[in-house]
Structure formats: C-alpha cells, structure tokens
Amino acid sequence: MSDAKRRSPAARRKKVRLTLVLCGTLFLAAATALTLSALQENVTFFFGPTEVTEGKVPQGATFRIGGLVEVGSCHIREDGVTREFRITDGSNAVLVTYAGLLPSLFRDGQGVVALGQLDTGHSTFVAKEVLAKHDETYMPTEVVEAMKRAGTWKGDESVAEIEASGTSDPCKAKA
Amino acid sequence: MHRFANPSQFMRVAEAMLPWMVALCIPLMAAGLYFGLWASPADYQQSETVRIMYIHVPSAFLAQGAYIVMALGSASFLIWKHPLGDLIARAAAPIGCIFALICLVTGSLWGKPTWGTYWVWDARLTSMLILFFLFLGYLALANAFDDPARGDKPAAILAVVGIVNIPIIKFSVYFFNTLHQKSTLFGDLFSSGEEAGASGLQQPDIAAAAAQQGSALPPSMLLPLMLMLAAFSVFFLILLVLRLRGELATVRLRALRAGLRAG
Amino acid sequence: MFDSFGDFLAMGGYGPYIWASYGLCFGGMVILLIQSILTWKKRRSELEQLEASRARQSTPAARSKETQ
Structure with missing residues (x-):
C-alpha cells in the first residue's frame, strides 16, 4: 500500500x-x-536621556529612564535622604532625584534604570525606584584587581581620579 | 519509511542509551557544581551572585529546547499523525515547565541583589513568563479530558502556535530596551561590540577592558557554565526517555482496556 | 574560591540568594526525576496486572478490574 x-x-x-x-x-x-x-x-522598558530632552516621552505620565550615572554627579541634598544625580547617554543628561535606597551596584558610570515622572518644570526627573542594569560583561574580581595594580584597568579610571582629588562619591558611601 | 516513528523500536534504542547517559550526567553535574560553587572566581560587579548564572542560563536554554521539541512533536502529530510525536510532546512538556519555572525563580533571586528588584515587566522576563504559561496551558489541555484522544489535538495546536514566542524570547533583549542584559554567550552573533556598548548601557571603557580580556565571559566562568549546560542537557534527555517510557505504557494500558471493554 | 567553609556558606553575603537558587533548582529536578520514575513504575505494574488477568480470566473479571 x-x-x-x-x-x-x-x-x-x-x-x-x-x-x-x-x-x-x-x-x-x-x-x-x-x-x-x-x-x-x-x-520599550525605558527611554534614554536624549529622548527625554527631546520631549519624546509620555507627558505627565510615569515612565522609566535608562542610562549611565554621570561620573561625579551624585550628591545628597541637605535633607540627608534625597540623592540627586544625572543619567547620561554620552550626549544628553537628565537630572534625577531619588529618596529611596539605591541598589548596591549603584556607582559612578553604572547603568541604571529609574522609574518616575518629570516634575512640572520638565527639568528634573523624580524617581520612585532606581534599579541597576547589569551589562553582559563578566570578569573575575582578582583579574580586575590585578589590572588595577598594573595600571591597565580602564573601568574605574574616572572614579579613581575623583577619589584622588578628594571629592569621594557621597552616594556610594551612604549606600 | 516510518522505521523511526515506530515507538517500540525507538524506545529500544533510547533505553539502551539510558545507562550511558546517566554515566555521563553524574560526573558532568558534579564537575559543574564543583566549579560553579567553589572553584570559580567572584564577578567584579555581581560578586558571588554570578554563580546563579551557572544554573539560570542552562535552565533557560533547556526550557526553550524542551518547547521546540514539544512543538516539533506536536507538528508531526498534527501533520503525519505520528503517535510518537504526541508522546514526545507530552513527555517534554512537564520537563520544560519545570525548567522554565527554575529559570524564572533563579533569575528573580539574582535580580534582587543585582538590579534591586525580584521582578520587572520587561520584554525578556515577560516573554519567559509566557513560555511558562504555554507549558501550563499545554499540560492542562492535554490532560483535561477523560478520553486523552480528545485533548491531544487542541494541545498540539497550542504547542505549534506558541512557537512564535521562542524567537521573541531570544531577540527581546536586542529588539526592545530591557532591564535584562543581552546574551553574553551568543551575543556576538547578533550585535557588534560598539552597538552593545551604546544600547546596552555598558560603559565603553569596561567594554574595552573586557575586549582586552578576549571575551565577555572569561574561561574561569565559561567552564562551569559549559559543564552545567552539558549536564542539564543530558539530564533533560534522561528525563525525556523516562517520561516517554511512562507515556508509552499509558497508551498500551489504554489500548488494552479499550480492547477488554470491546471484548 | 573561598578561604574557609564559613565563607563558602556565606557567599560574600549573598548566601540566601545563591543557596535558595541552587536548592530550588536541584529540588525541582529531583522531584521531576522521581515523579517520572514513579509514573512509569505504576503504569508498568498496572500493565502487568492487566495482562496477567487477561491471560487467566475471561472478560467479566477483567471488566470489574478495569473500573477501579
């Protein structure tokens, strides 16, 4: 058959x-x-700083903004709780304020995603939540330390410069 | 022509391979655990939580692999009416379901210390959750009826339709802005380095440092991941053969009872 | 790598997350394995029972058996 x-x-x-x-x-x-x-x-999970400055974000609504913490931009306000820092994509930066607990990965140059709203003046982003965005690079701690000793580590160079100049990162110290 | 579609012949080959697979799986799993939990370095950013990756990535890989097996089996059952296709799909579904759940739970336990949250509704996490629900839906449909012959067709159609979710999971991190990072292991296939640096919020100088290392995943971390991937894959095959054996016995049992009822 | 067994358990402070991950992962895998073996064993013994009863008995006895 x-x-x-x-x-x-x-x-x-x-x-x-x-x-x-x-x-x-x-x-x-x-x-x-x-x-x-x-x-x-x-x-889209988050918008970049450029999209925010160009006004391509939902007006008056809660949204997420993602980018790198601008090196040396993080400060604690006089109230001792609110931190303000700038999120940058290299060409544009947005000022963010946040009164909550920062994730342990938060530091200068770190990728972060913040949830919140632009204030009425559209100049500051008031965050309700800040998450660290981990990138896809993995490296052993010892290798990084060895590279730092050998002076070939480029990752935290800018941070090291700031620390050397005496203005240590206040946000990181508190976190 | 349908020599390999003959269930009993297929099972004879599969069962002959079973002890070999067990003999392969145990040392692979032991070595994976040894290197994954003990003899591998902490990550410079994630510290020890990087160890969760060694089970998270293999379970994600196998959940998707199990879905593909399930969809192909269901398709061959729908098109050629291969009884083995339905049986393979029924055997693969609970395995994939558990691996999808493991992937979600381990990812969430990694997300809390790393991102700062157990869960976000980004495209990668959501599409993975949908995969888990597809497995649940398949299992519910396939076992919903007293007469399993009534449930196998709708279940198979669901399995085939749901296959569109697999590329969505894979490409979600490239196509959308997600909190979830891009693929480290197979990332080079989809994006060039500078592109990843710009859109993935990766610090360019860190990317350069990683390139200096040769790979985004150094050998000391690649080894446990590869061992676990291999161990989980063999474990999946063992489970598949064991469950297939159970499904086959169920079918024989049903046929015998139907014969008795008729006689 | 770790200096002591205590360090190993602590996992740099991330112990609960890591051990919960590994525990749930391998717990799930072991449960699946046991369930797969038990299902097959149950079906096989049912099959053997049915075949034995069919070989030795006529239909009425087998009929009463299958309704269980």
Missing part, C-alpha cells in the same frame, strides 16, 4: 495538513512580528 500511487486520499490529506500547519505558523509569525514592531515604542 505504501508503494502505491502517491495520490491516495490519505497522502493528500497529509499534504493539506502540512501546508495548513506551515502556512498557519508563517502567518502567525508575520502577524506577531508586525504587532511587535508596531508596539515597540509601548513595550
């Missing part, structure tokens, strides 16, 4: 089912891709 003509009804039905499944999956994949690319802005 298996060697008989391929045109048997069973074989034809199999072919129809194969086409159905393949076409269905392709159609679904295309639909999903289109939906996701349409949604890309809404699914």
Whole structure:
C-alpha cells in the first residue's frame, strides 16, 4: 500500500495538513512580528536621556529612564535622604532625584534604570525606584584587581581620579 | 519509511542509551557544581551572585529546547499523525515547565541583589513568563479530558502556535530596551561590540577592558557554565526517555482496556 | 574560591540568594526525576496486572478490574 500511487486520499490529506500547519505558523509569525514592531515604542522598558530632552516621552505620565550615572554627579541634598544625580547617554543628561535606597551596584558610570515622572518644570526627573542594569560583561574580581595594580584597568579610571582629588562619591558611601 | 516513528523500536534504542547517559550526567553535574560553587572566581560587579548564572542560563536554554521539541512533536502529530510525536510532546512538556519555572525563580533571586528588584515587566522576563504559561496551558489541555484522544489535538495546536514566542524570547533583549542584559554567550552573533556598548548601557571603557580580556565571559566562568549546560542537557534527555517510557505504557494500558471493554 | 567553609556558606553575603537558587533548582529536578520514575513504575505494574488477568480470566473479571 505504501508503494502505491502517491495520490491516495490519505497522502493528500497529509499534504493539506502540512501546508495548513506551515502556512498557519508563517502567518502567525508575520502577524506577531508586525504587532511587535508596531508596539515597540509601548513595550520599550525605558527611554534614554536624549529622548527625554527631546520631549519624546509620555507627558505627565510615569515612565522609566535608562542610562549611565554621570561620573561625579551624585550628591545628597541637605535633607540627608534625597540623592540627586544625572543619567547620561554620552550626549544628553537628565537630572534625577531619588529618596529611596539605591541598589548596591549603584556607582559612578553604572547603568541604571529609574522609574518616575518629570516634575512640572520638565527639568528634573523624580524617581520612585532606581534599579541597576547589569551589562553582559563578566570578569573575575582578582583579574580586575590585578589590572588595577598594573595600571591597565580602564573601568574605574574616572572614579579613581575623583577619589584622588578628594571629592569621594557621597552616594556610594551612604549606600 | 516510518522505521523511526515506530515507538517500540525507538524506545529500544533510547533505553539502551539510558545507562550511558546517566554515566555521563553524574560526573558532568558534579564537575559543574564543583566549579560553579567553589572553584570559580567572584564577578567584579555581581560578586558571588554570578554563580546563579551557572544554573539560570542552562535552565533557560533547556526550557526553550524542551518547547521546540514539544512543538516539533506536536507538528508531526498534527501533520503525519505520528503517535510518537504526541508522546514526545507530552513527555517534554512537564520537563520544560519545570525548567522554565527554575529559570524564572533563579533569575528573580539574582535580580534582587543585582538590579534591586525580584521582578520587572520587561520584554525578556515577560516573554519567559509566557513560555511558562504555554507549558501550563499545554499540560492542562492535554490532560483535561477523560478520553486523552480528545485533548491531544487542541494541545498540539497550542504547542505549534506558541512557537512564535521562542524567537521573541531570544531577540527581546536586542529588539526592545530591557532591564535584562543581552546574551553574553551568543551575543556576538547578533550585535557588534560598539552597538552593545551604546544600547546596552555598558560603559565603553569596561567594554574595552573586557575586549582586552578576549571575551565577555572569561574561561574561569565559561567552564562551569559549559559543564552545567552539558549536564542539564543530558539530564533533560534522561528525563525525556523516562517520561516517554511512562507515556508509552499509558497508551498500551489504554489500548488494552479499550480492547477488554470491546471484548 | 573561598578561604574557609564559613565563607563558602556565606557567599560574600549573598548566601540566601545563591543557596535558595541552587536548592530550588536541584529540588525541582529531583522531584521531576522521581515523579517520572514513579509514573512509569505504576503504569508498568498496572500493565502487568492487566495482562496477567487477561491471560487467566475471561472478560467479566477483567471488566470489574478495569473500573477501579
């Protein structure tokens, strides 16, 4: 029977089912891709400082802003609780204030994502939550220490300069 | 032509391989644990929490692998009516479900000390949660009916439809801004270094320092990850054969009972 | 690498997170393994029972057995 003509009804039905499944999956994949690319802005987890300064963010709404902590920008205000620092992407920076507990990874140059709102003057971002964004680089502590000793470590160079000049990072000290 | 689709013949080969797989899995797992928990360095940023990665990444990998196995089995069942396809899908679903859960839980336990939160609704975490729900949905559909023959088709359709989620999980970290970092292991395939530095909020000088090291994951951390990946993969195959054996016995049992009822 | 067993348990202060991760991971894997083996054993003994009863008995006895 298996060697008989391929045109048997069973074989034809199999072919129809194969086409159905393949076409269905392709159609679904295309639909999903289109939906996701349409949604890309809404699914965006955070906006960059440039998008914020250019006003491409939801007005008056809570959103997230992501970028690097500008080196040397973090200070504690007179109230002793509120920290302010700038989040930068290299070309633009946004001033952020935050009264909560900073994650232990928080430091100069660290990638962070803050949740909050722009204040009425649109100049300061008032954060309700600050998360550290870990990058995809891994390195043993000993290697980093050895590189620092050898002077080949570039990672915290700017931090070292600040510490050498006497203005240590107050945010990190408290955290 | 359907020699390999014959369940009993397939099981004979699979069961012959079972002791070898166990013999391979135990030393791999032991070495993975030794290097993962003890003989590997702490990360310069994450400190010791980097060790969670050695089980988080393999379980994510296997949850997705199990889903692909489940979807392919379901597709072959829908198209060619291979009974083995349905059985493989039914065997793979609970395994994938547990690995997806392990991936979510370990990721969350890593996220708390590193990011500062157990959970965020970013594209990677959400799509992984959807994968877990797809497994749950499949299991519910496949076992919802007293007569399993009624549940296998809707379950198989769900498995095939849900396959679109797999590329979404993979590319979510490249396509969207996410809190979750990009892939370290397979990252080079999708983005060049400078691109990752700009969009991934990576400090450019750190990226340069890493490049100086040769790789984003140094050998001392790559070794436990690779050992765990291999161990988890073999463990998955062992579980698959064991569960397949159970599913096959269930089918025989059902056929026998149906025969008795008819006779 | 760690200097002492105490350091190993403490995991640089991240002990609870790391040990919970590994515990839940391997706990889940072991439960899955045991459940897989038990399911198969249960099915196999049911199968053997059924085959034995079918070999020695006529349909009525087997019928009463399958309703369990």
